[in-house]
Amino acid sequence: xxxxxxxxxxxxxxxxxxxxxxxxxxxxxxxxxxxxxxxxxxxxxxxxxxxxxxxxxxxxxxxxxxxxxxxxxxxxxxxxxxxxxxxxxxxxxxxxxxxxxxxxxxxxxxxxxxxxxxxxxxxxxxxxxxxxxxxxxxxxxxxxxxxxxxxxxxxxxxxxxxxxxxxxxxxxxxxxxxxxxxxxxxxxxxxxxxxxxxxxxxxxxxxxxxxxxxxxxxxxxxxxxxxxxxxxxxxxxxxxxxxxxxxxxxx
Amino acid sequence: xxxxxxxxxxxxxxxxxxxxxxxxxxxxxxxxxxxxxxxxxxxxxxxxxxxxxxxxxxxxxxxxxxxxxxxxxxxxxxxxxxxxxxxxxxxxxxxxxxxxxxxxxxxxxxxxxxxxxxxxxxxxxxxxxxxxxxxxxxxxxxxxxxxxxxxxxxxxxxxxxxxxxxxxxxxxxxxxxxxxxxxxxxxxxxxxxxxxxxxxxxxxxxxxxxxxxxxxxxxxxxxxxxxxxxxxxxxxxxxxxxxxxxxxxxxxxxxxxxxxxxxxxxxxxxxxxxxxxxxxxxxxxxxxxxxxxxxxxxxxxxxxxxxxxxxxxxxxxxxxxxxxxxxxxxxxxxxxxxxxxxxxxxxxxxxxxxxxxxxxxxxxxxxxxxxxxxxxxxxxxxxxxxxxxxxxxx
Amino acid sequence: xxxxxxxxxxxxxxxxxxxxxxxxxxxxxxxxxxxxxxxxxxxxxxxxxxxxxxxxxxxxxxxxxxxxxxxxxxxxxxxxxxxxxxxxxxxxxxxxxxxxxxxxxxxxxxxxxxxxxxxxxxxxxxxxxxxxxxxxxxxxxxxxxxxxxxxxxxxxxxxxxxxxxxxxxxxxxxxxxxxxxxxxxxxxxxxxxxxxxxxxxxxxxxxxxxxxxxxxxxxxxxxxxxxxxxxxxxxxxxxxxxxxxxxxxxxxxxxxxxxxxxxxxxxxxxxxxxxxxxxxxxxxxxxxxxxxxxxxxxxxxxxxxxxxxxxxxxx
Ligand SMILES: Cc1cc2nc3c(=O)[nH]c(=O)nc-3n(C[C@H](O)[C@H](O)[C@H](O)COP(=O)(O)OP(=O)(O)OC[C@H]3O[C@@H](n4cnc5c(N)ncnc54)[C@H](O)[C@@H]3O)c2cc1C
Ligand code: SF4
Ligand code: SF4
Numbered sequence: 035x036x037x038x039x040x041x042x043x044x045x046x047x048x049x050x051x052x053x054x055x056x057x058x059x060x061x062x063x064x065x066x067x068x069x070x071x072x073x074x075x076x077x078x079x080x081x082x083x084x085x086x087x088x089x090x091x092x093x094x095x096x097x098x099x100x101x102x103x104x105x106x107x108x109x110x111x112x113x114x115x116x117x118x119x120x121x122x123x124x125x126x127x128x129x130x131x132x133x134x135x136x137x138x139x140x141x142x143x144x145x146x147x148x149x150x151x152x153x154x155x156x157x158x159x160x161x162x163x164x165x166x167x168x169x170x171x172x173x174x175x176x177x178x179x180x181x182x183x184x185x186x187x188x189x190x191x192x193x194x195x196x197x198x199x200x201x202x203x204x205x206x207x208x209x210x211x212x213x214x215x216x217x218x219x220x221x222x223x224x225x226x227x228x229x230x231x232x233x234x235x236x237x238x239x240x241x242x243x244x245x246x247x248x249x250x251x252x253x254x255x256x257x258x259x260x261x262x263x264x265x266x267x268x269x270x271x272x273x274x275x276x277x278x279x280x281x282x283x284x285x
Numbered sequence: 286x287x288x289x290x291x292x293x294x295x296x297x298x299x300x301x302x303x304x305x306x307x308x309x310x311x312x313x314x315x316x317x318x319x320x321x322x323x324x325x326x327x328x329x330x331x332x333x334x335x336x337x338x339x340x341x342x343x344x345x346x347x348x349x350x351x352x353x354x355x356x357x358x359x360x361x362x363x364x365x366x367x368x369x370x371x372x373x374x375x376x377x378x379x380x381x382x383x384x385x386x387x388x389x390x391x392x393x394x395x396x397x398x399x400x401x402x403x404x405x406x407x408x409x410x411x412x413x414x415x416x417x418x419x420x421x422x423x424x425x426x427x428x429x430x431x432x433x434x435x436x437x438x439x440x441x442x443x444x445x446x447x448x449x450x451x452x453x454x455x456x457x458x459x460x461x462x463x464x465x466x467x468x469x470x471x472x473x474x475x476x477x478x479x480x481x482x483x484x485x486x487x488x489x490x491x492x493x494x495x496x497x498x499x500x501x502x503x504x505x506x507x508x509x510x511x512x513x514x515x516x517x518x519x520x521x522x523x524x525x526x527x528x529x530x531x532x533x534x535x536x537x538x539x540x541x542x543x544x545x546x547x548x549x550x551x552x553x554x555x556x557x558x559x560x561x562x563x564x565x566x567x568x569x570x571x572x573x574x575x576x577x578x579x580x581x582x583x584x585x586x587x588x589x590x591x592x593x594x595x596x597x598x599x600x601x602x603x604x605x606x607x608x609x610x611x612x613x614x615x616x617x618x619x620x621x622x623x624x625x626x627x628x629x630x631x632x633x634x635x636x637x638x639x640x641x642x643x644x645x646x647x648x649x650x651x652x653x654x655x656x657x658x659x660x661x662x663x664x665x666x667x668x669x670x671x672x673x674x675x676x677x678x679x
Numbered sequence: 680x681x682x683x684x685x686x687x688x689x690x691x692x693x694x695x696x697x698x699x700x701x702x703x704x705x706x707x708x709x710x711x712x713x714x715x716x717x718x719x720x721x722x723x724x725x726x727x728x729x730x731x732x733x734x735x736x737x738x739x740x741x742x743x744x745x746x747x748x749x750x751x752x753x754x755x756x757x758x759x760x761x762x763x764x765x766x767x768x769x770x771x772x773x774x775x776x777x778x779x780x781x782x783x784x785x786x787x788x789x790x791x792x793x794x795x796x797x798x799x800x801x802x803x804x805x806x807x808x809x810x811x812x813x814x815x816x817x818x819x820x821x822x823x824x825x826x827x828x829x830x831x832x833x834x835x836x837x838x839x840x841x842x843x844x845x846x847x848x849x850x851x852x853x854x855x856x857x858x859x860x861x862x863x864x865x866x867x868x869x870x871x872x873x874x875x876x877x878x879x880x881x882x883x884x885x886x887x888x889x890x891x892x893x894x895x896x897x898x899x900x901x902x903x904x905x906x907x908x909x910x911x912x913x914x915x916x917x918x919x920x921x922x923x924x925x926x927x928x929x930x931x932x933x934x935x936x937x938x939x940x941x942x943x944x945x946x947x948x949x950x951x952x953x954x955x956x957x958x959x960x961x962x963x964x965x966x967x968x969x970x971x972x973x974x975x976x977x978x979x980x981x982x983x984x985x986x987x988x989x990x991x992x993x994x
Pocket of ligand 1: 610612651653654881884885910922924926927928940941943944959964976977978
């Protein structure tokens with residue numbers, strides 16, 4: 035199977051994110067965790083069925099994002115090729131990224147394109163379903179396991195509430211991975227540094243088209259509610275708890 | 286990337302041993318079995334250190350790795366301490382086997398997470414490095430940072446001391462003692478990274494080296510004369526491992542520092558009516574031979590009645606937190622009904638003490654949890670030695 | 680182009696709760712646009728006659744009984760016919776597969792992870808991006824596909840809509856085999872607590888195995904699952920798979936209701952919830968430091984009352 039996994043970086047939420055109206059400045063970037071699962075699943079499939087894994091890392095050229103390390107990590111885990119794709123201009127609109135990628139993927143003949151399902155910054159839709167429209171390929175997301183079966187893959191898809199659905203998807207296809215079948219494999223630091231030193235990361239450009247339609251008005255931090263301590267009779271406390279359940283939408 | 290073959294595995298293993306001091310000594314193993322008999326996991330493991338050496342000799346390391354025995358070790362140093370051939374088991378035979386698991390990509394998940402977090406953030410908790418000095422805001426005196434100027438003492442709280450809610454209390458207590466004594470001290474603050482001892486003992490040697498380099502660099506920002514730390518593993522690493530990388534400053538465990546200042550402290554002590562017992566933490570006691578300093582300090586506090594546990598000093602039982610043990614809880618629990626910490630707090634309670642004094646920061650979460658699990662909560666309280674001292678001078 | 684459409688989510692021939700929440704919002708938005716609240720449902724032998732909206736497009740076919748590649752094709756046709764201003768879907772497994780697709784195909788701007796939406800000449804939405812650390816206000820030109828998080832809107836319960844029932848042949852769509860449904864799998868092993876929006880988590884304060892059932896009932900009533908601290912697992916009151924914390928699972932629910940959990944660091948390392956509500960008799964329990972609401976009360980006093988009251992509401 036000729037597999038491609040898409041790897042993006044997202045702001046590292048452990049670190050601070052500075053907000054300046056309609057811009058944000060994260061202190062650090064980190065590989066999107068779901069994408070790391072997509073890479074992991076790609077490597078698992080290659081080990082099981084043979085073939086190759088290309089990992090493409092998408093970055094925006096003027097940000098501080100570092101895709102080299104996540105790409106080297108993918109190589110250390112068993113990917114065959116690492117390709118860094120620099121976006122011709124910055125874009126938070128997934129539709130623009132999807133269109134650009136579809137263009138890039140033309141003639142690449144992948145049997146399977148894996149992406150992480152919904153990055154933490156996916157507020158303008160998800161890459162997978164959008165890419166699938168432009169590439170005219172089937173897509174399904176929330177996938178947790180993949181098995182190849184002549185010309186198709188049998189996938190398990192989370193449907194919510196612990197229920198899984200099993201589906202057969204015709205290849206070539208695009209899958210949104212929520213978690214790989216196995217925990218992400220560990221790579222010792224010395225090994226990663228070694229791979230980083232000698233890794234050949236191919237570079238290419240991603241021509242981002244412009245689509246109007248959706249626009250960020252502003253970013254802002256949610257209000258941090260102070261802790262409310264409830265005391266009193268069970269009746270009273272229960273009423274207040276129920277109010278709170280309603281407020282956060284679970285009742 | 287998996288190691289292709291048995292022989293490649295053995296080769297990697299041997300290469301690592303050759304880099305470890307006295308690593309080659311494994312050849313002198315007498316197969317006497319002292320190690321397994323000393324080990325808190327000796328009964329449950331398939332490969333005691335003795336059998337690990339056999340496995341290496343017989344080239345069946347993969348069997349060893351598969352059994353998971355390499356993770357059934359909390360680096361208590363009992364085996365190495367007693368081994369008649371002085372083979373570096375805790376520092377060599379075991380971490381070198383762990384390294385192979387890391388290379389295979391499949392260490393226990395909890396530990397993997399801690400190691401990855403440490404590589405990225407410099408602490409295993411996935412906390413922002415910028416928050417490493419947050420505890421400073423919780424005390425009501427100024428604490429300076431080495432980057433701002435020289436100091437006499439460089440105080441290293443290490444990761445647990447900097448981030449863990451309960452352990453931070455120890456850090457603050459020690460800082461307050463410095464303050465009361467008028468010690469000229471500074472911290473590395475945000476520049477401090479995990480000192481790395483559990484990474485080393487977990488077989489993540491590359492990460493350890495990177496942490497050492499970063500910490501040494503941070504320590505070069507301004508002169509200081511010596512280090513004091515509340516973390517027994519940091520103490521050991523800074524004292525015995527860092528010198529290999531060109532670091533050469535005296536390093537004191539905080540119990541040594543307290544003992545050194547005992548005359549001054551004595552004048553400040555007021556009476557405490559406690560029955561106190563003391564746990565010899567592996568890396569203070571057995572590993573580094575510090576048995577008297579903490580005992581002298583405890584005994585000097587007026588009103589305190591000091592009682593010993595059954596197993597003390599070089600025979601003290603491990604809390605189970607070292608060598609990555611704090612990140613192996615579920616793994617080890619699979620093999621054992623009772624955690625070593627639970628056995629240890631029972632022993633402490635049997636002395637009739639009200640307070641179990643510890644001297645390694647990892648002991649606190651290990652023992653406090655064990656008190657809950659054994660139902661001894663409320664009967665005996667866990668305190669670090671500096672918390673007891675602070676209470677006596679308040 | 681004034682209507683507000685909802686993509687109804689049907690799993691195992693059951694309309695999912697989220698659809699009622701979306702329809703609640705759709706009615707409100709439709710009253711502002713002067714249009715209708717329209718439900719689009721695809722399935723087989725599903726009763727859609729009392730969905731709370733003005734119109735239901737119900738496309739019924741054997742082949743639509745379970746989610747498959749036909750759904751997206753059908754949906755695309757119907758949406759073109761309805762031509763709504765706003766389309767609401769759940770930010771769920773099926774919702775994102777469908778909505779992401781039609782947004783591009785029909786060239787409608789899309790916003791995901793939303794918890795607020797409003798309309799004027801454009802469509803405004805607020806997205807809870809970055810794990811809830813930031814909010815993003817978005818403006819969608821003229822129309823919008825909104826993928827909303829569960830629990831964002833108040834559910835509407837019942838209605839008597841006009842039902843437009845259609846078959847696959849009515850809309851000229853033929854079966855295909857791009858994505859075929861095979862089967863449902865209910866994990867035989869225990870559930871994965873990291874996948875739930877609501878967790879009722881019990882600690883040592885629950886006292887004993889015999890009290891776990893109350894907590895389970897509460898969890899069920901709140902649409903969630905039960906999880907626990909480690910001592911509860913060690914005591915074998917719950918299986919290991921339920922353990923939250925350093926040596927257990929990391930969980931990210933909307934609500935983490937902690938019953939008799941002190942909040943040790945090792946436990947909190949696994950709690951990454953949007954809202955923590957804690958019930959504990961000890962006002963100094965560290966769990967309160969990470970809670971949005973803390974109730975200082977005996978769990979055994981308050982839980983039965985809580986259960987009764989929620990049941991009352993549900994009836
Ligand atoms: C290496 C290591 C790993 C660990 N990993 C984990 C882990 O993954 N997950 C985990 O949870 N723990 C873990 N622990 C254990 C952790 O340290 C704590 O011991 C544990 O979380 C405590 O659980 P608890 O809050 O249920 O119990 P307790 O700390 O005993 O708290 C019980 C609480 O219930 C309250 N309470 C009692 N009765 C009532 C009542 N009737 N009504 C209301 N409130 C009441 C009490 O006030 C108290 O606050 C680990 C410990 C170690 C050392
Ligand atoms: S104690 Fe030392 S010499 Fe004896 S079996 Fe163990 S490793 Fe070999
Ligand atoms: S160091 Fe301690 S725990 Fe590890 S093998 Fe030796 S005796 Fe066992």
